[in-house]
Amino acid sequence: MARVTSHVQRKQDEWILNTILIEGCDIPFKYKRKKQYKNLTGQRVNLTYYPSDESIAGIELEFMKVVRIKIS
Numbered sequence: 001m002a003r004v005t006s007h008v009q010r011k012q013d014e015w016i017l018n019t020i021l022i023e024g025c026d027i028p029f030k031y032k033r034k035k036q037y038k039n040l041t042g043q044r045v046n047l048t049y050y051p052s053d054e055s056i057a058g059i060e061l062e063f064m065k066v067v068r069i070k071i072s
Contacts (some may be wrong), residue, residue, distance in 0.1 A: 001045070001046055001072050002023060002025075002044065002045060002046075002047065003022070003023040003042070003043070003044050003045075004021070004022060004040045004041055004045055005022065005041070006019075006020065006021040006041060007019075007020045007040040007041045008020075009037065012032075014032070015034065016034070016035065016037070017030065017031075018032070018033060019029050020040060020045075022069040027062055028042075028064070028069050029047065029063070029064040029065075030063050030065060031065070031066035031067075040071070043068065045069055045072060046069045046070045046072050047064075047068070048068040048069075049066045050060075050064070050065070051063075051064055051065075062069050
């Protein structure tokens with residue numbers, strides 16, 4: 001179980017890209033949804049995720065791709 005410190009939602013094509021930051025972790029966690037979700041800031045969540053990389057302007061950035069998220 002982890003506490004969410006920041007939750008940002010933004011539109012990307014026909015998806016809503018969600019980015020959350022977890023207390024005590026500097027790496028962002030990302031997942032997509034078709035519809036906007038309620039704000040998770042301050043909530044405790046259970047996550048299933050795996051590490052991934054993306055290249056932005058030639059710089060490799062690490063993030064965690066969320067497979068399952070559940071509010072606890």
